[in-house]
Amino acid sequence: MLRTIAIRNESILRGTLSNAVRSRTRVALRLLSTQATRKQQIFRLSDYQLKKPQQTSVWSTNFIRAYSNLPDHIKVTLPALSPTMEQGTIVSWEKKEGDKLNEGDLLAEIETDKATMGFETPEEGYLAKILVQAGEKDVAIGKLVCIIVENEADVAAFKDFKDDGSAAPAPKKAAEAPAPAAAPTPVAVPVAAPAPDAAAPTTAAEQSGKRVYASPMAKNLAEKQKLRLEGKGSGIFGSITSADLAGKSAAGAPAAGKAAAPSGPGAYIDIPVSNIRGVIAKRLKESKQQIPHYYLTVECNVDKLMKLREKVNKQLEKEKMRVSLNDFIIKATAIACRKVPETNSYWMDTVIRQFDNVDVSVAVSTERGLITPIVFGADRKGVVLISREVKALAAKARDNKLKPHEFQGGTVSVSNLGMFGVNNFCAVINPPQSCILAVGTTTKKLVVDPKELKGFKEINVLTVTLSADHRTVDGAVGAKWLQHFREFMEDPASMIL
Numbered sequence: 122m123l124r125t126i127a128i129r130n131e132s133i134l135r136g137t138l139s140n141a142v143r144s145r146t147r148v149a150l151r152l153l154s155t156q157a158t159r160k161q162q163i164f165r166l167s168d169y170q171l172k173k174p175q176q177t178s179v180w181s182t183n184f185i186r187a188y189s190n191l192p193d194h195i196k197v198t199l200p201a202l203s204p205t206m207e208q209g210t211i212v213s214w215e216k217k218e219g220d221k222l223n224e225g226d227l228l229a230e231i232e233t234d235k236a237t238m239g240f241e242t243p244e245e246g247y248l249a250k251i252l253v254q255a256g257e258k259d260v261a262i263g264k265l266v267c268i269i270v271e272n273e274a275d276v277a278a279f280k281d282f283k284d285d286g287s288a289a290p291a292p293k294k295a296a297e298a299p300a301p302a303a304a305p306t307p308v309a310v311p312v313a314a315p316a317p318d319a320a321a322p323t324t325a326a327e328q329s330g331k332r333v334y335a336s337p338m339a340k341n342l343a344e345k346q347k348l349r350l351e352g353k354g355s356g357i358f359g360s361i362t363s364a365d366l367a368g369k370s371a372a373g374a375p376a377a378g379k380a381a382a383p384s385g386p387g388a389y390i391d392i393p394v395s396n397i398r399g400v401i402a403k404r405l406k407e408s409k410q411q412i413p414h415y416y417l418t419v420e421c422n423v424d425k426l427m428k429l430r431e432k433v434n435k436q437l438e439k440e441k442m443r444v445s446l447n448d449f450i451i452k453a454t455a456i457a458c459r460k461v462p463e464t465n466s467y468w469m470d471t472v473i474r475q476f477d478n479v480d481v482s483v484a485v486s487t488e489r490g491l492i493t494p495i496v497f498g499a500d501r502k503g504v505v506l507i508s509r510e511v512k513a514l515a516a517k518a519r520d521n522k523l524k525p526h527e528f529q530g531g532t533v534s535v536s537n538l539g540m541f542g543v544n545n546f547c548a549v550i551n552p553p554q555s556c557i558l559a560v561g562t563t564t565k566k567l568v569v570d571p572k573e574l575k576g577f578k579e580i581n582v583l584t585v586t587l588s589a590d591h592r593t594v595d596g597a598v599g600a601k602w603l604q605h606f607r608e609f610m611e612d613p614a615s616m617i618l
Contacts, residue, residue, distance in 0.1 A: 191282075192275035195244050197267045199231070199253070199260050202240070203525050206233045210258045210396060211266065215239075216248050219276050222269060229255075229266075232396050236492065236528070237521045246271045249279040258393075334360035342366055397490040408552050412468075413591040416547045419603050421583045421610040423563060429613045437505070446563070446583075447483075447537050448508040453609035454535055454558055455479040455499035456616050461602040465532045467553040468592050482531030482551060483511055485518045492518050493551060495531045539563065545584040555593040556602075559586040583610065 199209055210232040216222060226242040250268040253260055260266070265284045270276060333350045335343070339361045343350050346366070354361030394402075426449055434443045458465040458479045467474040479500040482493035494514035496507055517523050533555075536548045539562035548559035561584040570578040585606070589599040609616045 192270060192278055194249060195269040196265055197243060197269060198263050199266050201262050202231060202233045202238050208259045208261055209233055211253050211255050211260060212237055213255045214251060218248055218251055220248050222246055222248055236523050244269055247273050247276050249276045250282045252284050336360060336362050338363045339366055395489060401490050405549050408549050412550050412552060414550060414588055415591055415596060416586055416588055417599050417603055418545060418584065418586040419607055421585065421607045423581050423583045423610055426610055426613050427581060444504055444508045448504050448511060449613065450560055451481050451483065451496060451499055451507050451535055452504050452616060453606055454533060455481055456609055457602050457605040458533055459500050460605045461598060463594050463598050464556045464602050466555050466593050468555060468590060473593050476532045480530060480532045482534040484534065484536040485515050487519050492528055493531060493534060494518050494523055494528050545586055547586055548588050550588050550590055555590040557588050559588065
């Protein structure tokens with residue numbers, strides 16, 4: 122009995138030991154296989170790296186390869202100082218090469234498409250190299266303009282540094298520049314051979330040979346002045362016009378001893394187009410081509426307004442301040458936009474954006490061009506405060522010291538040429554705005570008045586013209602706006618009601 126139990130237990134024990142040995146063997150084999158595989162992968166990766174170097178990021182690769190022999194440095198590129206800026210001009214450098222730079226120092230003055238603004242130092246260090254000299258125009262956004270280093274001793278290493286173009290973005294134009302257009306071949310002016318004295322001059326009707334196309338007026342002029350019609354003109358399909366015959370001598374006239382030089386334009390000068398002038402031209406062209414303008418004109422009796430202005434100026438004599446008629450016009454414009462919100466909007470292609478605040482852009486003429494500083498929230502400001510802001514903004518505009526937020530935006534515009542004696546004119550809308558008010562000068566006018574002994578009286582009349590975008594402001598809506606504006610101008614007290 123005991124022997125049978127022992128034999129059974131021995132059999133069970135041997136089976137357990139055998140299973141344990143097998144499991145351990147399998148685990149060991151798996152470990153060995155995994156380690157061998159890892160070594161094989163490491164070997165293959167190392168072999169691949171030796172054969173084909175692994176690429177790193179573009180910045181680090183360019184930096185190491187191009188500047189491995191230069192100290193650590195910071196590339197400063199031309200920033201976009203306004204949303205519409207595409208190019209800029211370095212007006213002046215406020216620091217010289219080798220100067221110490223502190224963060225926030227004025228580094229340079231840059232002329233944008235709107236104004237000249239200061240460019241502050243982005244990092245502390247020393248100005249090692251200036252790559253774009255002062256006065257260079259049409260500098261692209263992202264172009265490398267200067268180099269900053271951390272230590273003064275590293276400045277000398279960049280004495281002969283040149284820009285390889287890696288900092289500038291890829292140009293939008295084609296890689297290959299188009300071949301320059303060939304200069305137009307000068308057209309030789311045909312000189313008629315002297316005809317025999319006895320021969321009569323040939324008229325247009327007597328010409329023969331290849332047919333020449335000419336306008337009826339040109340034919341009539343050639344017949345009267347005994348001119349020869351030949352060649353091609355500036356008209357349609359090369360036909361000769363009366364303008365092409367200007368300055369021509371009669372056919373068969375004796376040639377002078379020396380051929381007279383062709384008369385050209387008088388003396389002239391070429392004025393470079395500034396960034397501001399270029400942007401003005403571009404935006405106004407787009408406005409007239411893309412915005413369906415229409416114009417509404419009214420006359421306002423400003424007798425009461427002029428009396429109120431005189432009264433206010435007397436009260437402000439101690440403060441040595443005066444309000445102008447234009448200040449009341451800005452206020453009336455803003456209040457009228459509150460009454461008719463359609464005029465205080467932008468056309469955004471898919472939506473019409475109406476604004477709550479009325480920010481009036483006031484056109485100011487400067488030596489560099491037209492700019493429109495903004496009186497923000499003019500509908501919620503008094504005339505005296507508006508007057509102070511307009512004077513301050515106009516002075517900054519003429520000194521070219523406006524900040525971008527002071528002239529970018531606006532919801533409606535006012536342009537006043539009354540101080541130049543202009544009675545009325547039509548202004549061009551400042552996109553994406555919907556309206557601009559053109560203000561003329563104040564004139565005297567006689568009107569019928571039964572209350573007067575003479576039956577008439579003399580009044581002061583102000584003529585204004587509203588230019589409106591028909592996509593956002595219908596004609597009736599524009600007329601309604603002008604009604605409110607005229608009420609405010611003829612009865613100034615109604616502006617505060």
